[in-house]
Amino acid sequence: MEIVGTHTVNIHPFEVDFTDSITLPLIVNHLLNTAGCHANERGFGIQQLNKQNHTWVLSRLALELNERPKCEDTLRIYTWIESIMRSFTQRNFRFETGDGNIIGYARSIWAMIDTETRHPISLTGQGIENYLHQMDCPIERPGKILVPEQTSLSSFVVAYSDLDINKHMNSAKYVEHIIDTLPIEAMEKASPFRYEIEYIEECFWNEEITIEKAEISESEYIITLKKKDGSIACKSRLLFK
Amino acid sequence: MEIVGTHTVNIHPFEVDFTDSITLPLIVNHLLNTAGCHANERGFGIQQLNKQNHTWVLSRLALELNERPKCEDTLRIYTWIESIMRSFTQRNFRFETGDGNIIGYARSIWAMIDTETRHPISLTGQGIENYLHQMDCPIERPGKILVPEQTSLSSFVVAYSDLDINKHMNSAKYVEHIIDTLPIEAMEKASPFRYEIEYIEECFWNEEITIEKAEISESEYIITLKKKDGSIACKSRLLFK
Known part of the structure; x- marks a missing residue:
């Protein structure tokens, strides 16, 4: 092999x-x-x-x-x-x-x-x-993602389609929820980008997750997913170059 | 070809x-x-x-x-x-x-x-x-799906990840939102099934969509997506055999 x-x-x-x-x-x-x-x-x-x-x-x-x-x-x-x-x-x-x-x-x-x-x-x-x-x-x-002050945006409940074989949220589904919070114009750019994500806690079926975002600039966003108890499930950073 | x-x-x-x-x-x-x-x-x-x-x-x-x-x-x-x-x-x-x-x-x-x-x-x-x-x-x-009295379940806002090249909701994403309303036990069954969907109206970015469901029996569900004005965007029926 x-x-x-x-x-x-x-x-x-x-x-x-x-x-x-x-x-x-x-x-x-x-x-x-x-x-x-x-x-x-x-x-x-x-x-x-x-x-x-x-x-x-x-x-x-x-x-x-x-x-x-x-x-x-x-x-x-x-x-x-x-x-x-x-x-x-x-x-x-x-x-x-x-x-x-x-x-x-x-x-x-x-x-x-x-x-x-x-x-x-x-x-x-x-x-x-x-x-x-x-x-x-x-x-x-x-690296470690430093989280500045953020705005709470929206929330979702972890659904069947979010789960992977381990019955916890699929790592790519975190990215889907994160990307969906960006201004839609951001996705029209064809520019190079760096995307970084730190998975901290697993998310399970039926859990309520809130999404918080900080717009550092027009080309840099820090987005976190939080559990109901306030703990961070994941931190991510998107940088258009 | x-x-x-x-x-x-x-x-x-x-x-x-x-x-x-x-x-x-x-x-x-x-x-x-x-x-x-x-x-x-x-x-x-x-x-x-x-x-x-x-x-x-x-x-x-x-x-x-x-x-x-x-x-x-x-x-x-x-x-x-x-x-x-x-x-x-x-x-x-x-x-x-x-x-x-x-x-x-x-x-x-x-x-x-x-x-x-x-x-x-x-x-x-x-x-x-x-x-x-x-x-x-x-x-x-x-065929035409007859919709009985339904219970309003949840709602979502059409996001970037829901869209296809035509900038309207991807036909497979309707199915994702629909399947996510089923009891999770339903997905554990390995039984044969029939799935039917009638697409009636396109759903666009940022539209709020509500999901309604009728459980006809433990093995049959009718689920519809509705727009804010009450019009039906799609009707679907799932039957486990």
């Missing part, structure tokens, strides 16, 4: 927004599937881990893209594991168009947890270290 | 629900992409029509499936145009697993409209008639 995983996506008519470009939540969904297939094919995917009551949870993600490909374009995503710490791995991504033009990169940090106790599992001796790889990924790591 | 279109979908880790089965909204999304690619490849797809200010809108859909395939399964969708009327076409679908096992069928009715006037366009002489085909599709046509 190759060390670097590849996932090829043909962008279909119902995967693009009104600018004919693939949406950011769908790019994140394809990124997650790239990671998921890479792990499944190598024996440490969610489907296999679930049998021993373990699962992967995404902790942080930073994604920089120069463009969002259009309908009928091909998007090729490469993924590799850069490092393994005691309870986290760093997994990177490179995005290319069908003709091999690099359009961006992503960096992510994942933890393996026990699905009963929700505690982290040690990642050593699980065979993951056989797939460590070094490759260029010239974007900044996802 | 072949008369019948084929679309092969490999079901990825982040496309399944907590029963490890692909969700109904995603099946509808794949169905729409199958139709969209079939039309694009043959010169009458949304991407081409948009250049002359025309577009396709889905009017009715009936879908019967014996099962929802699981992660890493292959779903193969066949599509063909059964008939053309003055301003509607009937397009059918057959669903197979990777090993050729037929798991269901769908029937749909589409209209072509002018994106400025929103009026229907005549479908004769557009080259679509070269792709008419007769093939077995042993499910009932989508």
Whole structure:
């Protein structure tokens, strides 16, 4: 089995927004599937881990893209594991168009947890270290996001369609709820962007989540999802370059 | 170009629900992409029509499936145009697993409209008639859905992520909002089902939509989406067999 995983996506008519470009939540969904297939094919995917009551949870993600490909374009995503710490791995991504033009990169940090106790599992001796790889990924790591004063915008209740196989909110669905709070004009821009998200707490079915936003400038937004008790479920930052 | 279109979908880790089965909204999304690619490849797809200010809108859909395939399964969708009327076409679908096992069928009715006037366009002489085909599709046509007294459930505001290339609500997103109103236990059933939807009015960005539901029995639901003026945007019926 190759060390670097590849996932090829043909962008279909119902995967693009009104600018004919693939949406950011769908790019994140394809990124997650790239990671998921890479792990499944190598024996440490969610489907296999679930049998021993373990699962992967995404902790942080930073994604920089120069463009969002259009309908009928091909998007090729490469993924590799850069490092393994005691309870986290760093997994990177490179995005290319069908003709091999690099359009961006992503960096992510994942933890393996026990699905009963929700505690982290040690990642050593699980065979993951056989797939460590070094490759260029010239974007900044996802860091801590500082949250300024925010305005409370709206709320939603976590629904069936928000859930993934672990019955908690799908990491790409956080992005969907976040992106939906931006002014719609922001999505008309074809400019390069950096998107960063810090997943802090899992969100479960029927939980009420409120969304808060700070507009730092016309090209920078900090958006958080909060639980009913006021705790932060996730923090994110979107920067148009 | 072949008369019948084929679309092969490999079901990825982040496309399944907590029963490890692909969700109904995603099946509808794949169905729409199958139709969209079939039309694009043959010169009458949304991407081409948009250049002359025309577009396709889905009017009715009936879908019967014996099962929802699981992660890493292959779903193969066949599509063909059964008939053309003055301003509607009937397009059918057959669903197979990777090993050729037929798991269901769908029937749909589409209209072509002018994106400025929103009026229907005549479908004769557009080259679509070269792709008419007769093939077995042993499910009932989508009919008029009779709406009994319903309970108002919740509301939502049409967001960026709900929109498609036409900047109106994506037909698969209606299904997502509808399915999210069911008791979560309903999605644990692996039983065969029939899903029917009648699209009546387009929903646009920032519109407030209310959802009403009638539970006819434990295995039959009628769910409608309504606009602020009380007009019905769509009616749907879900029947577990």
